Amino acid sequence: MVYENPDGVRIGLEVHVQLNKLNTKLFCGCSTKYHDSEPNTHVCPVCLGLPGSLPVINEKAVEYAMKIGLALNCSIVEQTQFHRKNYYYPDLPKGFQTTQYDFPIAGEGKIVIEGEDGERVIGITRAHMEEDPGRLQHMGSIDKSKGTLINYNRSGMTLIEIVSEPDMRSPKEARRYLDKLRSILDYLDVFDGDLEGAMRVDANVSVFMGERVEVKNISSFKGAERALLYEIMRQKNHIRRGGEITLETRHFDEARGVTLSMRTKETENDYRYFPEPDLVPLRVADRVPEILKTLPELPDAKRARFVKEYDIIDMHARALTTEIKVANFYEDVAAKVDPKAAAVWVADILKGELNYRDLNIDAFNVGDIAEIITLVTEEKITESSGVEIIRTILDNGGKPQDIVKEKGLLKVEDDIVAKAVEEAIAENPEAVADFHAGKEKSMNFLVGKVMQKTKGRADAREAREKLIAKLSE
Amino acid sequence: MAAWTDISNIKQKIADSSAEEVTAAYIETIGKSKINGFTTVWDEAINTAREIDSNGHDGPLAGIPIAIKENISTKGLSTTCSSKILQGYVPPYDAHVIERLKEAGAVILGKTNMDEFAMGTSTESSCYGPTFNPWDMSRVPGGSSGGSAAVVAAGEAPISLGSDTGGSVRCPAAYCGVVGLKPTYGCISRYGLISYANSLEQIGPLATTVSDIATIMDVVAGYDSRDSTSINRENNYSDALKDDVKGMKIGVPEEYFGEGIDKDVEKSVWDAISKFEDMGATYEKVSMPHTKYALASYYIIAMSEASSNLARFDGTRYGLRAEGENWHVMASKTRAEGFGTEVKRRILLGTYALSAGYHDKYYLKALKVRTLVKQDFDKALANVDVLMAPTMPASAFKIGEKIEDPLSLYLADVNTVPINLAGVPSISVPCGFVDDMPVGLQIIGKQFDENTIIKAAYCFEQNTNHHTRRPREVA
Incomplete structure (x- = not known):
């Protein structure tokens, strides 16, 4: 089935990724671990843009950027260079942003996503390095604010801006692209996606091959999907009413779920790019072979290997390889138990239970799930008991063995006790009659018999309950 | 006691009395100054000298007072680029050169006047008013490091640091009759130097003798990891102080004696070249055909970079802050009030040259010309050891004479x-007088070959007496 794309939607995304796993900022030695710090405590003359300060490139940031470029199948430029993007804003302490212009570190590349009608290749236009500005904090709401505070802790953090071709045909594909991008970045261990502001998205969207509209201020993947759905609808309605779509920049109002016009082409900024004289051009092409060696197995490759090596279905392999932590978790489990069973348990069951509780894979341990899977595959417990154990561990903690005992989930144990109960009743009709006649003590006799038959493995109270239940049938 | 003197003399004075007495004498002299060369005298100077006296110091500049241009960051000491917009700004850090000077035991006397943001050739555009030439108070000291040159010429400081973006050390050195060096680009860390045009400028020393220039260079030059354009290269500049230019090949670029050059200045320079011949050097005329485009290229590049460098002065974080109902109004008003006419002119021209539609026509073209100018130097210096030319086409002009006519x-x-476009080193040494005003000889060398031009300058100084003449105003 081929996706028709009835509205001629074309979406291109610009994703800013903050490389918050670097120890220091892009051009100075300030620590990047500012997320829990007081404002303006992770600053120095360089990231405050004090007069006379000069930038020095963080070599590790270059390495991370190259890793990202290579992971996105991009060409790596021979020599990369930084430019100044000139504009005035209070969060920009130098009055320009140091970024890359005509020699971005990574050129054309591509990634594969699960599109509307099967696998779809999304082109990457480029990926370039730049510095993050500071952050404005309005005192109160933006329209009623008495003043604005500026926190420069973020100023100078390393950003990688990844620009895609307009190859996505629906908000869903855009979402899939973002998920895939995040998955790849997650594998590269270059950023912590859970930290605030780690990934920021701008979207370019057009319908019916018309002019593109840029939508800014999208702060989450869910937000991206919503913003795009709204914007496509808005453009379609506008055209239907006889309007024309012109080049413009719009702002996504997350709370209201709408996009609002910020500026039209006539008022577009002229950034007056020119090469940053304080940084020398950087030869990077020579370092490609060495960086390639450090590149981990990426999601697509891992997924293919899982299918082949563990003989699991592609759907499971995909679910298991989205996050590197889950993939590693699965492989550890697969080393202990049947890989196919492990795939079902980790991909379908455990991930579902984790997701329901908004937990990640760190909340569970390999030994526990392996033990549960073993209990099920050896038919000592039922599948639903297995699920119950997982839920119990997630909700209350504990170890599988203890939970099995506490809840009496062992199938085999059940059978033995049930059998012993039946035998005890059949072999002792007198005691049974006494019980029915209201002689409570006869029950103690029957319990004793069950205990004798099970060689003490049965729980006395459980045996009593089972006897009563049986006799009450 | 403080007067026109050199480092070795001061060392003797310190030995005879104390660093404190020497510094106190300079501060006293500065107090009586009529030339407006200093913007600030540092109240810590005396304490620094006292500490050196009590604790001893074996640094090469122990107890030697030095004056610092207003655009070099000094921790705890106002650094304003002689601009209203930076009033009240006190850097929280020292420039690399200041760290080096402090380690060497130098006593920072204070800060010197300059053209606002180093944009000028006369030190008239300062928010602190003009500095006067000690040789003739009605004349400019040159610029933009006019204060740094004038205070040395006036005996208010034995040595100083300036910065040279397009001649800002050499021009005032020539006009004030002192020695000034513009080192090879990358020789001295720019960390802490408030940028005017980053790709062109270098910090440079000024002194009364070539020997002192070498001593200062030995202290302030060298690699600094905080400046990405700093070059990691060891050199001993004092090793160059040898009285021997036998066999040295001098190139004389015809284009530097072109239209507009003062005949007497031209004669002084040719006399100097003859002197070199007498000392055993030879000269030949060389051609540097792109020289005529250098000025245009320089101004476009410098203004373009400046338009971006000066964007940070918006009243938000430091310095002057005007009132305004919102940030954009505040920033605009701050810049309108804070920058002087010449600075505004250059920001506007630079912004224009970088704007869409003009970028290729001006900025890119200027870069191409810069490459051609560089090639001129490569070719000329392939066959000769040094180039010699007048530093300035005429001696110091009158205050107010040109300020209304930026083009002149x-x-x-x-x-x-052209020297800044090429990034090569150049030293200006006194080589004569025209109507009692000093004339500077410019000796230009190959990249990182400071030692050859220092040697030539030293040799010239040893065999002439231009440098011994004192300004009348302060004699």
Whole structure:
């Protein structure tokens, strides 16, 4: 089935990724671990843009950027260079942003996503390095604010801006692209996606091959999907009413779920790019072979290997390889138990239970799930008991063995006790009659018999309950 | 006691009395100054000298007072680029050169006047008013490091640091009759130097003798990891102080003696070249055909970079802050009030040159010309050891004479800016007088070959007496 794309939607995304796993900022030695710090405590003359300060490139940031470029199948430029993007804003302490212009570190590349009608290749236009500005904090709401505070802790953090071709045909594909991008970045261990502001998205969207509209201020993947759905609808309605779509920049109002016009082409900024004289051009092409060696197995490759090596279905392999932590978790489990069973348990069951509780894979341990899977595959417990154990561990903690005992989930144990109960009743009709006649003590006799038959493995109270239940049938 | 003197003399004075007495004498002299060369005298100077006296110091500049241009960051000491917009700004850190000077035991006397943001050739555009030439108070000291040159010429400081973007050390050195060096680009860390045009400028020393220039260079030059354009290269500049230029090949670029050059200045320079011949050097005329485009290229590049460098002065974080109902109004008003006319002119021209539609026509073209100018130097210096030319086409002009005519001011830089475009080193030494005003000889060398031009300058100084003449105003 081929996706028709009835509205001629074309979406291109610009994703800013903050490389918050670097120890220091892009051009100075300030620590990047500012997320829990007081404002303006992770600053120095360089990231405050004090007069006379000069930038020095963080070599590790270059390495991370190259890793990202290579992971996105991009060409790596021979020599990369930084430019100044000139504009005035209070969060920009130098009055320009140091970024890359005509020699971005990574050129054309591509990634594969699960599109509307099967696998779809999304082109990457480029990926370039730049510095993050500071952050404005309005005192109160933006329209009623008495003043604005500026926190420069973020100023100078390393950003990688990844620009895609307009190859996505629906908000869903855009979402899939973002998920895939995040998955790849997650594998590269270059950023912590859970930290605030780690990934920021701008979207370019057009319908019916018309002019593109840029939508800014999208702060989450869910937000991206919503913003795009709204914007496509808005453009379609506008055209239907006889309007024309012109080049413009719009702002996504997350709370209201709408996009609002910020500026039209006539008022577009002229950034007056020119090469940053304080940084020398950087030869990077020579370092490609060495960086390639450090590149981990990426999601697509891992997924293919899982299918082949563990003989699991592609759907499971995909679910298991989205996050590197889950993939590693699965492989550890697969080393202990049947890989196919492990795939079902980790991909379908455990991930579902984790997701329901908004937990990640760190909340569970390999030994526990392996033990549960073993209990099920050896038919000592039922599948639903297995699920119950997982839920119990997630909700209350504990170890599988203890939970099995506490809840009496062992199938085999059940059978033995049930059998012993039946035998005890059949072999002792007198005691049974006494019980029915209201002689409570006869029950103690029957319990004793069950205990004798099970060689003490049965729980006395459980045996009593089972006897009563049986006799009450 | 403080007067026109050199480091070795001061060392003797310190030995005879104390660093404190020497510094106190300079501060006293500065107090009586009529030239407006200093913007600030540092109240810590005396304490620094006292500490050196009590604790001893074996640094090469122990107890030697030095004056610092207003655009070099000094921790705890106002650094304003002689601009209203930076009033009240006190850097929280020292420039690399200041760290080096402090380690060497130098006593920072204070800060010196300059053209606002180093944009000028006369030190008239300062928010602190003009500095006067000690040789003739009605004349400019040159610029933009006019204060740094004038205070040395006036005996208010034995040595100083300036910065040279398009001649800003050499021009005032020539006009004030002192020695000034513009080192090879990358020789001295720019960390802490408030940028005017980053790709062109270098910090440079000024002194009364070539020997002192070498001593200062030994202290302030060298690699600094905080400046990405700093070059990691060891050199001993004092090793160059040898009285021997036998066999040295001098190139004399015809284009530096072109239209507009003062005949007497030209004669002084040719006399100097003859002196070199007498000392055993030979000369030949060389051609540097792109020189005539250098000025235009220089101004476009410098202004373009400046337009971006000066964007940070918006009243948000430091310095002057005007009132305004919102940030954009506040920033605009701050810049309108804080920058002087010449600075505004250059920001506007630079912004224009970088704007869409003009970028290729001006900025890119200027870069191409810069490459051609560089090639001129490569070719000329392939066959000769040094180039010699007048530093300035004429001696110091009158205060107020050119300030209303920016183009004629820009033209005064015609012989100095090509050197900055090429990034090569150049030293200006006194080589005579025209109507009692000093004339500077410019000796230009190959990249990182400071030692050859220092040697030539030293040799010239040893065999002439131009440098011994004192300004009348302060004699």
